[in-house]
Amino acid sequence: MAEQQVPTATTPDHGYNEDSIRSLDWREHIRLRPGMYIGKLGDGSAYDDGIYVLVKEVIDNSIDEHIMGHGRTIDIKISDHRVQVRDYGRGVPLGKVVDVVSKINTGGKYDSKVFQKSVGLNGVGTKAVNALSNYFLVQSVREGMMKSAEFSQGNLVQDPKPVKTSQRNGTLITFQPDDTIFRNYRFIPEYLENQIWNYVYLNAGLTINFNGQKYYSENGLLDLLARKIDQESRRYDIIHLKGEDIELALTHGNDYGEEYYSFVNGQYTTQGGTHLSAFREAVVKTLREFYKKEYDAADIRGSIVAAISVRVQEPVFESQTKTKLGSMNMGPDGPTVRGFILDFVKEHLDNFLRMHPETADSLKKRIEQNERERKDMAGVKKLANQRAKKANLHNRKLRDCRFHLGEGKQEQEALTTLFITEGDSASGSITKSRNVETEAVFSLRGKPLNCFGLKKKIVYENEELNLLQHALNIEEGIEGLRYNRVVVATDADVDGMHIRLLLLTFFLQFFPDLVRNGHVFILETPLFRVRNKKNTIYCYNEQEKQAAMRQLGRNPEVTRFKGLGEISPDEFGKFIGDNIKLEPVILQSDRSIQQVLNYYMGKNTPARQEFIIENLRLEKDLVTSDVLPVAEVPEEDLA
Template structure:
C-alpha cells in the first residue's frame, strides 16, 4: 500500500473513551510512574476524590474513606447523596454527562466538563462504581472503559458512592503510589474543607481551622505577626510575613490547587497592596508590600474556567473586582482593629523599601556589566526555542536548561543535546553558598548573576525562559555538594520555582556493563550486579564482560550521553514536603554549624561489610 495515499479509508472516528485512551495527555496531563505529584495516577485519584469532596461542600456526608492496596487499586467511599441509580453507568462512561452542569445541584464544583470520572474509567484496567440511595444500590463494573457487569438490588448501606479503580499498566507502566504524595493530597483536602474527615490506612485527616492550619504548617520562618484570616461563603484567605525573600502563595479554586495561580491570585495580591496603601495613606510598591509574604487563598466559583482539564490556572475575569474589594476591606479593617499588627507589618514594608533602594545602585552596576556582553553569557549555551513569557510550552515541546559543573561535563551535554529545546549553563566550579546571604549577593557574584540572567527571573519567576531547570552534576561527593549548593540557591531566592515543579535533578548511569553483544547502563550498584548476572546468563561467563564505573559526566562520550538526555532521560522533580522544614534542613546541612554537623556524620556513618 502506498503510504502517501490519502482517501476516505484513512479517516477514523474514535469513540470518546477510545479518544481518552489514545490521547490520555489531553485529559490528565503527564503520565509518569508515580514519582511526581503531577503524574497521571494521582490525577485519577484526584478526580474521584473531587467528586466525593463536592458532596461535602454541598452539605452531604462528613467522612470519606480511602484505600490503596499493594497492586495499586484505589477505593474511595463517600457518604453523600449517591449517584442517581438510573444514571450510574452514564455518569462514569459517557462524556459530557453529569449533574455539575446544574448549579442547583452542585454550586461550587471543580469538575464541570463531565470528563473526570470517565477518564478514570477509560484509563483503568478495572473500574467499578456502586451507588447507594434510599436502601437500594446499583453496581457497574468496567474493563478499560467497557461495561462487563451491571447489577442492582436492595442494600442496608448508608447513602453515598463507592468507586474503585486499578490504573492500566499498559498506559502507566511500572506505576506505584507514593504514600507520602497521597498523604499530602489528603491533608490538603482536609485543610480546604474544615470539618471533613478523610480516612486512609486507619489514619484520620481532619482540620478544624482550615487555611490557618495550612498556613501554620507551611511557615518556614517565624511569622512577624499573627496571620490575617478571613472566611466567607465563597472566599477564604490567610497571610502573614516573615523575613524570607520573595512571595509564596498557595491558591485553590473549589478545593483544587491551582499551581500556576490565575485571576484569583492576582486579585488577592492586588487587594493586599490596595488595603495597606489605603490604611497607611501612602503609595508603597507592590514588591515592597509583598516581599516575605506567605499567603493562602481559596475561592469558590460557580462556573470556573480553567486553562486545561488538569486545572492548574484559573481564567475567570469576572471574579477579579469582587476579590480585590473583599481583600482590601479585610486588610484595612484588620489593621485598624489590631494596631500592634499594623505597626509590625508597616515596619516590614518600610524595611523592604529600604533594602530595594540600597539594591538599586548594585543592580545598576550589575546591569552595566551585563550590557557589555548583552545576552551572550559565556557560561550559557542557549537553545533556540523558548515559550512565551509566563506561559508553559505545549506538551511534547518543553524546553529545558541543564546546570552542570566544569567544561568536560558541559562539553558532553552540549555535543549531544537537542539545540532546539535544550540549553546548558556551565558552572566554573563550586558556586557560592548563599544561605542567609542578602539579595545583593546575587548582583555582586558574577556567576550567580549570570545564572539569574540566563533564567530571566530577576524581575519575576513568571518570566522563566525554560519549562524545566535540571541540575546535572557528577554522582560523587563533590557533585553532590554542588547539587546541594544549587538547591540552596533556588530555595533561598527563587523558592516559587521549586513550588511550581520547575526544578529537577538529572540521573545519569554510574556503571556501564557490556559484552560484545549488548551494553547495559546501570544507575546503582544493585542494577550493576543484576546486569552482570543477566549477561552471565547468556553463557559467556565473566570473561566476556566489561564493567566500567563513570567517575563523572565528562567520562561519558557524547554519543552515549545523548540517550541519557533524550526520550529515556531520567529526572527527579525537587519536591518540598513542607516549607516549615526547608529552613531547618538548610541551616543544619548548609549553615555554619560545622561541629554539630560533623558530630551527626560521625554518629551515622555506616561501614561497608568486609
Template sequence: MADLLNTNPNDTYGDDAIVTLSPREHIRLRPGMYIGKLGDGSQADDGIYVLIKEVVDNSVDEFIMGAGHRVEITVEQNVVTVRDYGRGIPLKSLAAAVSEMNTGGKYGGSAFKKTVGLNGVGVKAVNMLSSEFTARSVRDGEARTVTFAKGLEQSDRWESGVAEKNGTLISFRVDEEVFGQYAYNLEYVEQMVKNYTYLNLGLTFCLNGRNYVSKNGLLDLLGENLTEEPLYAPIHLSGDDIEVAITHGTGYGESYFSFVNGQYTSQGGTHQAAFREAIAKTVKEFFHKDYDPSDIRTSVIAAISVKVTDPVFESQTKIKLGSKEIEPGVSMRNFVMDFLGKHLDDYLHKHPETAQTLQKKIVENEKERKAISGIQKKARETAKKVSLNNRKLRDCKIHFTDRSELAEQSMIFITEGDSASGSITASRDVRTQAVFSLRGKPLNCYGLTKKVVYENEEFNLLQAALNIEEDMENLRYNKVIIATDADVDGMHIRLLLTSFFLQFFPDVIRTGHLYILQTPLFRVRNRKKTFYCYSDEERQRAIAECGAGVEITRFKGLGEISSVEFKEFIGENMRLDRVRLTKDDPIHDLLEFYMGKNTFERQGFIIDNLRIEEDLVEQDLKIS
C-alpha cells in the first residue's frame, strides 16, 4: 500500500506514452473531427449523409468546371454508389487521390475554381470509414479500378479499350465497426440532391432511378420550402457569383437558406450576415424611411447562393462560412451590399405593387413592435433579474455559441413538473445538458400576438433561456428538446410547446433545432439482462430473449425513472425525433384544426380516430 501511495505519476509518462497515428488511424479513432457526429441515420446531419455529400461534392465540382451534366446516385442495402460523367480522376493518381491525405487537384492552378472540396480530406475520410470502398475512373477508353477495406488497398486493376463514358465512380459501405447499426433515410438524401439541383442549373441528378433537375434555381427552392402563401411573388435576382430569392410570409422570425459553391451552410456565416444587413439597408434607402431593421426582416423567407474563391469554413463539415472576401481583394460584405443595393432597388422600382405590399408588412411589424415595447422592456428586466437565480433553468457550462469542440453537443430539455426535471437534472451531463422546468401545461398561444410571450412568465423566461428574442444567431443550445411523459397529458404539452415555436419562433424548427425526446415505455429484465423498450414490439422481443422469470415494469411518466436509469436515455443511446417542416405541412390549417377553437369537425375527427385498447401493464409483474 505504501508503495502505491509513493508512486510518482510522472513515472508512467515516458517516451513510450507518446503515440503517432497515421492519417487512417486518426480518422478512424476521431471521425467526429472530419465528419461531425456519427449518428445512426435518423438525423439529416448524421455522418453517413456527410460521407455521401463528400463524394457528391467532387462530382458537382466537375460540373462547375464545365465537365459532365449528370450524376447518378444509388443507395441500396447500405451501399452508396455515385457515378459522374466528368473528366475522370487522372488514372495514375487515382489510388493516391482517394487514400493519401492532402492529395488532390484543388490546391491552386486552373483545374478547379470556386469549388467546395478544397481540403483534400473528404473522399479519403469516406474510404477510411468504409468497410468496402471502390474507386473507378474512365478516361478516353482507359480505366482503372482500386478497391479498399477500411482504408487499406485490396486490389488495383487497369483496363484498356473500354467503351464507357469518361467519369468517376465511387462506391462504399460505411463501416459498422465505427458507426454501429445505421440505416439511410432516403428523404434526407433526396433533400440533399434537390439542394444540389437548385444551385446548379443544367445538372441532372438521378437518385435510385428518379431524375431531379431545377429550371429556376433558388426560386424552385423557395417554392419547395414555403409552408404558407407568400405576401408577394418571390423576388429572384442573379449575377456573377451570386443569386438571391426573397419574399415575406405572415409569421414571426426570419428564415434563410444559404449556400456557398453549392454547399448548404445550415449555420449561415459571413455571406448570410451580409445578406441580412443588405436587405434592411436597401429597403430603408428605397422607401427613404428609417425603418428598424427588425421590422423589415420579420417574416422574411429568403435564400442566397454565392461562389467564393478558396472558401474558408469554420469546420470540416462546412456548415458555416468564415470567409470575409468573395475573392482576393473583394469584401464579402461590400459585394453583397452592392449587388442588392442595385438589383433589389431596381426590382422594387419596376414592381410598385410588390413594393407597396412590402411596405404594408413593414408598417404592420412596426406597429406590433411598438405596441409591445412597454411590456417587452418590463419582461426583459424581469428575465434579467431572475437569470442568476432562475428556478426553472438548470443551465449547462458549454453553449452553442461557445468556441468549443462540445458546442454542438449543447442541449436543453424542456420538462413538465419537478419530478421529471429532477430525474433529468440528476442524471444529465452538466457540461452540455441544461434543463428548463414547466410548472404544468403551458398556455395555448395559437391566434395570439407576440405580446403573450412577454406577458406569460414561462414563455418569457424560456425565450430568455434560449436567447432567441432578437434572432437565431445567439441560440444557446443546438438541440431544444421537449421531454414529456408518453401519455395523453404529455402529448398535449408537446402540442402546446410545438405550437409556441411554430407561432413565434418557427426558425427554431426550420433550422432543425427542435426535437422530441423518446423515453422507454417498459423495462424488461431478469437476473442477467435488462432491456428498455420503446414499443410493445420491443417489449415482446425482450420478453422472448429473457425467457422465464422475467420482470416487466411499465413506466407511467419520466418521474418514475430513476436518475441512474435516466443516464441511459439522455446519453449516447438517446432517441430523438426532429420536428420538421416541409411545404406539404400547411401550418396555419394544422394549427387552426388542432389548436384553434373547438369545432364539430375536430370532434368528429377525434371520435372517428379514437382507439380503445386493453390497459398495458401498470405495475411491476413477474412472469414465471
C-alpha cells in the first residue's frame, strides 16, 4: 500500500496563488451576496422578503430628514414593479448625488450631532437598492437647481449636469428591482400599507401620500393599537405612556397568544430584541408588585396586545436588515436598555393603574381568567402530551425534514416548510418530490374539527390537532416554531376549500401569532396542463389555459388536475421548488379575528348568504371573470 503524503509547511499548493485572490467592487459584492444586505430574496409573498427591504431603505432616508426637522410630507408611488419615493427635505448636496448612492460608507449620518438617533448608520442601504435594481434614478433639488443620475445594476448610465428648476427642495428616488435576482416578484399591497402605517405612527406630524391615499397619525402608538384591536375586543381602554426616548401602548383582548409591535429609532424590529425582552419582563414585574401577587408570567401576558418604541444612540442590530436589536445600552454613556425600560414601566404603568382603578380592575380580571383557564387545562394537557410523546416515536402523520428554525444557516431556516395535506395520495406526491433538507409533510385524516368558538382545551382533547400543535412546537407560543412557512396544501375543490377554512380557523382561534407574523400560506398548484410534443405549460386558471392553448397552436393536449394526488411526484417537484407559488394569509387590520371567524365560520347569516349569491359564477363565466368558481365555496354555505 502506497504511503499517503502528508502536506507540510513546505508542501506547495498549486491551486492557491495570487490568481486565487479576487477583489470585488461594491456593486459586485452586493449582487453576489445580496442576502448579507437585504436578508432573504423571495418573491414578495412574505412580509420580510428583500423587495420590501429595498423600499424601506429608501423611505428610511426620507424619514431621517423628517426627524431632523426637514420635510413633513413624503410621496410614495408603488406599482407592480416600480417604486418612487419623493421627500421634501434638504435634498442631497448636488456634488455628492452620485457618490451617496454608489460609494460604500458615503453618507451624511456619520456625524452623530446631525443624526444622533438615525435608522441607518452604515452608508450601505441605498447603495444596495441601486446595485439590485435594473433601473435606479436619483434626483436632488436644492435652492432652484436639480441634479440627476441614472444607474442600471449599480452602473452609472447617465450623469447630466445640474439644471435650473422651480421644484421644491428634496430628493426623488425611483427604482425597479432586478427581476433576475427577485424572480417572479410582486408587491403585496397589505404589506406595503402596514409599512406606511408604521412610519406615520412613529413620526407625529408626518404625512405620507401612498398611491393617492393619505396616511397620518396624531396619537402615535395609541393609534396603532386602536387599528390592530377594535373597541369591542379590548378588555379595557388602551394604556398609552410616553417619555423621553420611549413610548408604549398596551391593552388585553380576547384572543390567545401575545401580540407585540416593537420599534427602534423608527425601525420595525419584527424579531424583537433586547428592548422587547425588557418590556415583557417589565410588565410582569410591575403587575406582580402592583397586585401584590406572584401571578404566572403566561397569565399576565396572555392575550396582551402592545407596542413599544425606543430611540437609542448608535443602535447595534443583529443583521443588516435591522429586524432584531442587539444593543445593550441606550447610548455610549447611557443606561442599559433593560434598566431604562424596567424603570420607566415600573414608574409610569404603576402610576397609571393607581390613577385609573377601573382599568386596574379589568386588567386583574383578565389575568385571573387566564389563570383559571390554565388550571382547568392542566389535567387534560398532561394526558394529551403523554399521548403525543408516544405518537412521536412512530408518528405516521409527520414526515419531518433535517433542518428547522434555529438549527441551520439563515438561508436554510427561511426555506423550512411544513406542508399540511389531506389524505395519503396528496401527501405521497409531496413527500416523494420534496427537499428532505428543509421540507416536511403533515398528513390530515379527512376534515379537521371546526374550532370556532371552542376553548383551547379542545386542542389537547383532539388527537390530530394536538399532534399538529406538537409538530409545529407552538404549544407555549411561536418562539419555538420549527418551520418558517406553514403551507396549507389542499385540493381546489369543495372539500379542499372546506379543509382549508377549518385549518385557518384552528390557527386563528388558538395560534393567531402564527398568522400575524406571516408564517401561514396557501399552496397554489396548477389546475391545467397544456402540452404538445415540444412544450408543456402549467396553468393556474382558465385565462392562463386559454392563452397557453393559443400559444401552442392546433389541438394541444389539455389535462385538468382535479386533486393534488393526480399530479405525479416528478411534476410536483416543479411546483414546490424554486418556482413555488404561495399565497400569504394576511389579517386585515380593520377587522378583528373574532369578527372574521364569526363571518366565515359562524351561523349562516343573511350577510354571508347575500355575499355568496352576489359572487357566485358558473364555470362558463370563468373565462371572463376572476371571481372564485362555485366549486370553491364551502359546501354548507350553498344550502
